[in-house]
Amino acid sequence: YRPIYEESEIEQLLNVCVDSAKKLHGVTKESIVVQKGKEVSVKRESLLSSTPMTVMADAFKKAFIESERSDMDFLFEKNEEVEPTAYGDPFLRTLYLLEQGATLKKEDERLIILKDKKVIKEVPAIKVDQILIFGNIQVSTQAMKFCLEENIPIILLSSRGKYFGTVESFKRINVELHKKQFEKADDKRFSLEIGKAIIKAKINNSKVLLQRYSRKRPFISINTEIKSMNNLLDKLLSVKSHDELIGIEGAASARYFSGFRNLIGDQWGFEKRQKQPPPDPINSLLSYGYTLMFYNIYALIRMHGLHPYVGFLHGIRQGHPSLVSDLMEEFRAPIVDSVVLNLITRRSLKKDDFLILENEDSPCLLKDGARKVFIKAFEGKMNSSISHGGTGYQVDYRRCIDLQVQALRRVIEGKSDKYEPMMIK
Template identity: 35%
Template sequence: MPTIYITQEDTALRKKGERLIVKKGKEKIADIPLIKVDQVVVFGEASISGSLISLLSKAEVPITYLSYYGKYKGRLVPEYSKNSLLRIKQFENSRNEKSKLEFARQIVKGKLSNMRTLLMRDTRGNRSKEAKKACDKLKNIIDKLSEVNDIEKLRGFEGLGSRHYFSQFDSVLNNEFEFSGRNRRPPRDPVNCLLSFGYSLLLNDVLTGLYLVGFDPYIGFFHSNQYGKPSLALDLMEEFRPVIIDSVVKTMINKKIVSQNDFKEVCGTVKMKDNLRNDFLEQYEKRLRTKFTHPIFEYEINWRRCIELQARLISKFINEEISEYPPLVVK
């Protein structure tokens, strides 16, 4: 149980010895040894005792706060990594246009390659002309990335490739759900609601991976650096979006784990009901624990560990131990 999700707002978390106690009113609903906890994620409002916060900090267990519907609000993290030399190199590289361009190129290549691979998998044996055209257009964009010498153009290619991919997303879902393209802030249909919720969860796990390595997640290379924007976390997220979150969403819809009745509309925004949120968290954790053979290192690894490994590869690129950053590309 590496991640503890607190989803009920009238919940209290307390410390008892080296254990984390979760109570709802006077009822104890969980009693977890601290050694089994890697992070705590709180949705909405829940009370956490000062003694527990101190214990979690000492054990280097971060606490993440999300809104009731999954929007990232902030986190309490243990003492910042002592790897100041890595952050100095990170800042230097963020001002090096050539380094930024090379890293950004690999980020876009990883994301679009994974999108194309998943689209080809999902349409295997029953690929429409539209799906084939989308796959061909994605390949054409990927092939052109090596010629691009401007980050703004890379951002344009990333956006165009994503539109080709999502243009066929509806065709790989069962007929109960319709998807006409990405919309967010706020999501206006059930599929976008699931995707946005999942990407918020993924952002938290990517932030954790970057903190573990010693990065400042707010200084990025592909995404623009703006106040309060975790740019490096958004950079690293890109290659994992299709293979983790999009896969979870497709699995839940196509296996009928989710139905239209699991959503509600509030002021023009589609939101998940409590039961669906819990089901999504279960499927998300299941996906993160799924093991596969890493295409570069050729050993078995799960997706959560892979996020940290890719963060370490970024550090090797920044420190010039490798000539280019190798994104995680599935086959």
């Protein structure tokens, strides 16, 4: 058997084989023969030897025997059909509906998107874990019933991202867990410790993002902002009250966005973070990105049985999913802010992509094309790889958020003593 490979693929294959061999025991680099551009072979008898048998080794051995394959091509094969687990897919596949006037229907095992009686997209229902609907889009009764039966939340927003509500099943409500969560939220000491951990991660991650982008722009100085943020991190150690914690968070945020403004320059009209309404393109992008991330986190919290409206850093407030806001703080900079900086510095978006009204009280809005560009970049970021500090796993950002939700749940249940936030380096 003589497959032809590029030289880079040969090197990649060798590294994969060696790494796998170490885990399987008894297979060394010398037992793997590679002739670049000509032949790839693995000494099958080494893999099937009588070395100590781990679960992974046993599975690997059976795969070779059952498939009757001696080649390693399967390492490069991609399986596009990835089914959700029994507890929901931790990678959370999201269907975004943006086409105004469209209708979402269900036929057989597929979700169909139509406009003017023409099918514009078909999606296998098994590939969808949540649906975000922006603006004037209809959902058929059959599609809604299917989503409720399959625990697929439908999140309704305006075309500009304002939240209206969620259509979701009650199957995952965990009353006992919610009771513990309310009790912990009433514990001021517990809430303060969780809040301190989250704000520590937020300041650290914001600082690291500024440092990363400033390395590419040595002519821009953010030393003052970095020094201030380091000082605020030191002050966190001695925080004794929630009000003091919020004060430090506010000061750090102001210093961070000062550095953020320096990195993007004056041409975008960005002065500071403003939400309601966003007066410039940068604030508009940040708000839109935070909305997308907010409801991704919301779905993961619901998936693990926690109450999204009972937080620790952000107090309980009518109509506000405060636990979602808590967990968002760790990921604002590394996900959304990073996407915004990347789109702006690479000039993927221009001022013409925004609707900027002369009235000072009117919001700056993304045009339809800009929203699609942003969602594509956002999803790319969510699917990009990062090392998760708590486990050491190399995962994508969605899985990383999922692991943080699980970590917080363990602390609430008393299975872990301390919440370790996600800190990037």
